[in-house]
Amino acid sequence: MSAQIIDGKSISNAIREEIKRETADLLEKGIRPGLAVVLVGEDPASQVYVRNKAKACEDLGFYSEVHRLPADTSQADLLALIARLNGEAEINGILVQLPLPKHIEEKAVIDAISVDKDVDGFHPVSVGNLMIGDDSLLPCTPAGVIELLKRSGVSPAGKRAVVIGRSNIVGKPVSMLLLRENATVTIAHSRTPNLPAVAREADIVIAAVGVPKLVKRDWVKPGAAVIDVGINRQEDGKLCGDVDYEDVLPVAGWITPVPGGVGPMTITMLMQNTLKAAKRAHGVG
Numbered sequence: 001m002s003a004q005i006i007d008g009k010s011i012s013n014a015i016r017e018e019i020k021r022e023t024a025d026l027l028e029k030g031i032r033p034g035l036a037v038v039l040v041g042e043d044p045a046s047q048v049y050v051r052n053k054a055k056a057c058e059d060l061g062f063y064s065e066v067h068r069l070p071a072d073t074s075q076a077d078l079l080a081l082i083a084r085l086n087g088e089a090e091i092n093g094i095l096v097q098l099p100l101p102k103h104i105e106e107k108a109v110i111d112a113i114s115v116d117k118d119v120d121g122f123h124p125v126s127v128g129n130l131m132i133g134d135d136s137l138l139p140c141t142p143a144g145v146i147e148l149l150k151r152s153g154v155s156p157a158g159k160r161a162v163v164i165g166r167s168n169i170v171g172k173p174v175s176m177l178l179l180r181e182n183a184t185v186t187i188a189h190s191r192t193p194n195l196p197a198v199a200r201e202a203d204i205v206i207a208a209v210g211v212p213k214l215v216k217r218d219w220v221k222p223g224a225a226v227i228d229v230g231i232n233r234q235e236d237g238k239l240c241g242d243v244d245y246e247d248v249l250p251v252a253g254w255i256t257p258v259p260g261g262v263g264p265m266t267i268t269m270l271m272q273n274t275l276k277a278a279k280r281a282h283g284v285g
Ligand SMILES: Nc1nc(=O)c2c([nH]1)NC[C@@H]1CN(c3ccc(C(=O)N[C@@H](CCC(=O)O)C(=O)O)cc3)C=[N+]21
Pocket: 048, 049, 095, 096, 097, 098, 099, 120, 140, 231, 239, 258, 259, 260, 261, 262, 263, 264, 265, 266, 267
């Protein structure tokens, strides 16, 4: 027996078709979702992501603009740009690509984004809304993980979920979403004793630590769903996840590949958030 491979690209494409149809309806009402992406500096990986985001917008009929700022941009100038974008009616979502150069304080930047336009779901008020269970813009990667599970027929309700990793952008929020879906959630991390044994109790394993191929076959209960959030660039230039895919494939019930798993869903959820923000801004849906 071998795991069912969760095809993030095809699930992503199906959701994008749904977004496209909804966007076409909005366009008829004269509403066009708009996303502003802000990139500070010239990190090559960020350049690729930003281009992919702009392309996704174009495919869906969104308006988008990319602000490319030099690496030595001052924090004050960046905050001034955000203030301007907060006030622009055609912009429904603002994404400031992370990480930022060292001289800029990430928290100050995230705090400056209007909560209504916080399509990353990183603003403290968005995070609070997520905790409380209020309807808010959900962080993209965690929302994508839940969609992948549901659309593959894996309901988290009543299941044991183990999240490996406790970052603000993935580990903590995905744990909250799984809890909201009625899973019993354990957040494990580098200081958790006997991590393999803890992971092995899970019906759903979420790997989000940033350690290449950490999760091995003996970490996985036979038949468990394994979602790999890791994106690690190997020496040969290829991407690999936090899960040893080849090793785990024969024992898991479901598994996501890297690339082609969670990654494409992150951008799709960003598009979904931008659509949602646009609908709210115009009081529709
Ligand atoms: N404010 C902010 N929001 C983000 O959402 C954000 C960010 N900053 N900084 C960087 C990370 C990373 N990220 C990815 C999105 C898509 C893929 C993706 O589509 N990956 C493809 C492969 C891409 C490739 O081949 O390089 C895949 O996994 O199949 C990966 C990574 C969003 N991020």
